Amino acid sequence: xxxxxxxxxxxxCREVGNDRTSLLDILREVxxxxxxxxxxxxxxxxxxxxxxxxxVESVVSFYAFLSDKPNGNVVxxxxxxxxxxxxGSETVARAFESELGIQMGQTTEDGxxxxxxxxxxxxxxxxxxxxxxxVVVTHLSSDTARSIVAELRENPDPTRLVKELGNGNxxxxxVSSMVQNNIxxxxxxxxxxxxxxTALKKALSLSPVEVIRNVKTARLRGxxxxxxxxxxxxxxxxxxxxxxxYIICNADEGEPGTFKDRVLLTEYPDLLFEGMTIGGYAIGAxxxxxxxxxEYAYLRKFLESVLERRREEGLIGKNVCGVExxxxxxxxxxxxxxxxxxxxxALISSCEGLRGDPKNRPPxxxxxxxxxxxxxxxxxxxxxxxxxxxxxxxxxxSSHGTDRSAGTKLLSISGDxxxxxxxxxxxSTSLKEILxxxxxxxxxxxxxxGPSGQMVGRQEFDKTICYDDFxxxxxxxxxxxxxxxLEVVHAFLEFFVEESCGYCTPCRVGNVLLKQGIEKILxxxxxxxxxxxxxxxxxxxxxxxxxxxxQTSPNPVLSxxxxxxxxxxxxxxxxxxxxxxxxxxxxxxxxAVSIVGRESTHS
Amino acid sequence: MxxxxxxxxxxxxxxxxxxxxxxxxxxxxxxxxxxxxxxKDLTPHGSCxxxxxxxxxxxxxxxxxxxxxxxxxxxxxxxxxxxxxxIIDMLFVEGNHFCMFCEKSGNCELxxxxxxxxxxxxxxxxxxxxxxxxxxxPDIFLDRDRCxxxxxxxxxxxxxxxxxxxxxxxxxxxxxxxxxxEKGLKDTDADVVDKAISVCPVGAILKKRxxxxxxxxxxxxxxxPIGSASEDETTK
Numbered sequence: 032x033x034x035x036x037x038x039x040x041x042x043x044c045r046e047v048g049n050d051r052t053s054l055l056d057i058l059r060e061v062x063x064x065x066x067x068x069x070x071x072x073x074x075x076x077x078x079x080x081x082x083x084x085x086x087v088e089s090v091v092s093f094y095a096f097l098s099d100k101p102n103g104n105v106v107x108x109x110x111x112x113x114x115x116x117x118x119g120s121e122t123v124a125r126a127f128e129s130e131l132g133i134q135m136g137q138t139t140e141d142g143x144x145x146x147x148x149x150x151x152x153x154x155x156x157x158x159x160x161x162x163x164x165x166v167v168v169t170h171l172s173s174d175t176a177r178s179i180v181a182e183l184r185e186n187p188d189p190t191r192l193v194k195e196l197g198n199g200n201x202x203x204x205x206v207s208s209m210v211q212n213n214i215x216x217x218x219x220x221x222x223x224x225x226x227x228x229t230a231l232k233k234a235l236s237l238s239p240v241e242v243i244r245n246v247k248t249a250r251l252r253g254x255x256x257x258x259x260x261x262x263x264x265x266x267x268x269x270x271x272x273x274x275x276x277y278i279i280c281n282a283d284e285g286e287p288g289t290f291k292d293r294v295l296l297t298e299y300p301d302l303l304f305e306g307m308t309i310g311g312y313a314i315g316a317x318x319x320x321x322x323x324x325x326e327y328a329y330l331r332k333f334l335e336s337v338l339e340r341r342r343e344e345g346l347i348g349k350n351v352c353g354v355e356x357x358x359x360x361x362x363x364x365x366x367x368x369x370x371x372x373x374x375x376x377a378l379i380s381s382c383e384g385l386r387g388d389p390k391n392r393p394p395x396x397x398x399x400x401x402x403x404x405x406x407x408x409x410x411x412x413x414x415x416x417x418x419x420x421x422x423x424x425x426x427x428x429s430s431h432g433t434d435r436s437a438g439t440k441l442l443s444i445s446g447d448x449x450x451x452x453x454x455x456x457x458x459s460t461s462l463k464e465i466l467x468x469x470x471x472x473x474x475x476x477x478x479x480x481g482p483s484g485q486m487v488g489r490q491e492f493d494k495t496i497c498y499d500d501f502x503x504x505x506x507x508x509x510x511x512x513x514x515x516x517l518e519v520v521h522a523f524l525e526f527f528v529e530e531s532c533g534y535c536t537p538c539r540v541g542n543v544l545l546k547q548g549i550e551k552i553l554x555x556x557x558x559x560x561x562x563x564x565x566x567x568x569x570x571x572x573x574x575x576x577x578x579x580x581x582q583t584s585p586n587p588v589l590s591x592x593x594x595x596x597x598x599x600x601x602x603x604x605x606x607x608x609x610x611x612x613x614x615x616x617x618x619x620x621x622x623a624v625s626i627v628g629r630e631s632t633h634s
Numbered sequence: 635m636x637x638x639x640x641x642x643x644x645x646x647x648x649x650x651x652x653x654x655x656x657x658x659x660x661x662x663x664x665x666x667x668x669x670x671x672x673x674k675d676l677t678p679h680g681s682c683x684x685x686x687x688x689x690x691x692x693x694x695x696x697x698x699x700x701x702x703x704x705x706x707x708x709x710x711x712x713x714x715x716x717x718x719x720x721i722i723d724m725l726f727v728e729g730n731h732f733c734m735f736c737e738k739s740g741n742c743e744l745x746x747x748x749x750x751x752x753x754x755x756x757x758x759x760x761x762x763x764x765x766x767x768x769x770x771x772p773d774i775f776l777d778r779d780r781c782x783x784x785x786x787x788x789x790x791x792x793x794x795x796x797x798x799x800x801x802x803x804x805x806x807x808x809x810x811x812x813x814x815x816e817k818g819l820k821d822t823d824a825d826v827v828d829k830a831i832s833v834c835p836v837g838a839i840l841k842k843r844x845x846x847x848x849x850x851x852x853x854x855x856x857x858x859p860i861g862s863a864s865e866d867e868t869t870k
Contacts, residue, residue, distance in 0.1 A: 083798035085814040092803040391698045533809030540724035571720040
């Protein structure tokens with residue numbers, strides 16, 4: 032065992048009390064300090080935490096931001112979602128490759144710079160974008176790619192790449208980011224002024240049961256996309272007898288095309304923390320955890336400082352707001368690059384320092400969640416809404432939207448539109464209105480709810496955003512008339528193949544098969560029978576998968592087969608001479624032909 | 635006294651004890667629900683999804699879903715069996731399964747399931763993945779080509795052997811079984827008598843030097859399809 036590794040690792044492990052549930056934190060730190068988690072490091076960590084080495088290896092191999100092989104001193108991760116591709120990310124990637132003299136997935140020979148792809152980093156409104164270590168760079172071009180490489184070669188500190196600061200808190204000392212908020216439309220509920228403490232003090236003047244009743248009266252439903260009634264979730268969590276309970280904020284905003292939580296975290300952290308504190312009070316929790324996606328690490332120090340300020344102001348900590356016996360604090364748990372961790376039970380696994388595998392349900396988190404304690408996992412926006420309900424009352428909240436879909440919704444709009452960014456709209460706003468707000472009247476399709484949602488065409492643009500029509504976490508990707516929708520479907524399937532945890536068969540294998548089926552059609556080798564084949568396969572994956580990822584990953588295929596069937600039909604052709612269309616006879620006999628030395632008489 | 639729970643399985647009234655899974659209650663009643671990752675001595679895993687049933691119309695894995703009064707469970711229906719067939723097909727194309735050369739042939743649960751469901755050739759394209767074989771151990775083979783990622787070995791090693799020989803690494807289609815040593819099985823505390831070795835439903839973990847010991851005709855599934863044993867018990 033090399034002494035150098037020991038010298039780095041031991042303090043990291045000691046810092047967290049050699050606690051197995053802190054394994055992800057340990058690995059993130061080792062990755063950061065050593066550029067990778069070597070076999071030797073795995074052995075030592077296993078020894079310190081008193082677990083099997085293969086358990087450590089298992090976690091390292093799960094998260095995209097951890098690697099067993101050493102990365103360069105600086106890692107460039109180019110965002111590879113469909114929106115970034117539409118804005119030229121592939122050209123940018125080629126420029127980085129040629130400037131660095133390496134391919135995607137490689138490290139320069141001097142060990143200084145690694146180059147790779149990463150799925151959506153939540154910057155579709157300022158694409159193409161990339162992560163350089165934790166630093167976000169946006170609006171990239173081939174030129175900026177070249178200058179970035181030149182600067183990094185001169186000085187490897189990526190923070191120096193930020194020349195102009197973004198607006199709002201992006202310019203805060205502790206953020207210092209070039210990210211822009213792009214708030215295009217403010218509504219009355221979320222993107223309005225907030226005085227820290229106002230919502231919390233009102234909540235604490237009520238009993239926890241009354242708080243829950245108010246959230247129920249307001250008819251708040253989860254904003255992550257699933258739409259489960261928040262008050263009920265809190266009630267169930269409170270009802271489970273336990274010594275401890277947890278409220279967990281899902282800030283693992285990973286659905287491609289969504290970036291609204293980024294803006295809430297940047298501009299409304301007090302509103303969020305207040306919502307968590309209110310939730311903690313309501314369910315009887317003393318601890319809250321913000322699970323922050325690894326891609327948003329640039330916001331961490333700022334968020335920590337807001338928490339510290341709230342501690343000083345008595346808004347979290349012991350006797351919150353002077354209420355005796357109500358102790359509540361919040362910590363931030365960093366993710367490490369895994370879309371699946373946005374699934375609530377996978378998120379809990381990740382908080383426990385495990386692979387981000389979803390858990391079997393039942394038990395539900397409200398019965399047995401984080402470390403076996405009852406836990407409520409709520410989306411960033413949901414918790415912000417909860418704070419507003421306390422601030423202004425449930426009647427005020429439910430006066431917005433409709434009976435079954437109360438309040439407003441934040442939308443992240445990107446793609447082929449003139450004004451990409453964040454919009455706060457009333458629930459039940461029509462897709463047509465949304466497209467006109469964003470300057471995308473000529474859209475041929477709108478992807479509602481990200482890849483796991485629905486691709487919708489013009490004939491349905493009169494439908495609305497609400498829990499009864501198109502329920503959505505808020506990702507809205509616009510595709511103009513020039514886009515090939517099957518290419519879009521393919522990109523979405525690539526994403527799901529990459530992000531499936533692999534736990535269950537239908538999702539692990541089925542998504543690969545779906546992707547191959549689309550590739551066959553894109554290659555011009557499709558036949559009419561491929562359409563029912565894809566439909567049946569997609570249904571199997573949807574029905575048999577264990578969690579929300581596999582239950583929704585076939586949606587790109589199913590929704591386009593339903594609404595854009597002609598995109599498929601125009602590409603498939605009946606097989607000739609009873610052969611499969613992808614069978615090339617001359618290619619099949621090529622080797623024989625070369626041996627025999629004369630052309631086949633059959634081709 | 636444990637509470638009796640009554641529910642319907644394919645139209646038949648089944649009584650079980652509160653806390654049982656649908657699979658446990660069905661087994662007790664002599665009704666076989668096809669399965670692969672589930673094993674009676676191990677914590678349910680819910681990963682292969684072959685035991686998928688419809689509970690009040692919603693798909694659930696029978697091995698993890700608890701029984702409840704009045705639920706309607708559909709198992710032996712064309713729709714559910716089609717899902718199962720598709721999943722078995724997926725497992726065949728995902729790995730490298732050559733039944734005709736495999737020592738496990740005739741005793742293999744994946745092969746037996748295929749026979750039960752009448753699968754002669756999978757409808758999905760073969761993936762032919764590149765997978766590593768670990769033959770380092772003196773008494774045990776680990777051939778990942780045949781692994782179906784059911785996790786029985788992972789659980790058995792922990793729960794029955796009190797060891798930690800196996801674990802999953804990677805994710806998605808790259809997910810594999812790994813062993814607790816960089817140098818392979820030989821450097822772990824795996825022993826040929828471990829339960830983790832014998833619970834493998836397929837030919838991924840095999841004991842060395844005992845291949846083809848049972849002649850064709852006398853193997854586990856040569857005459858009766860998988861699931862027959864428990865079905866027989868009801869008729870006794």
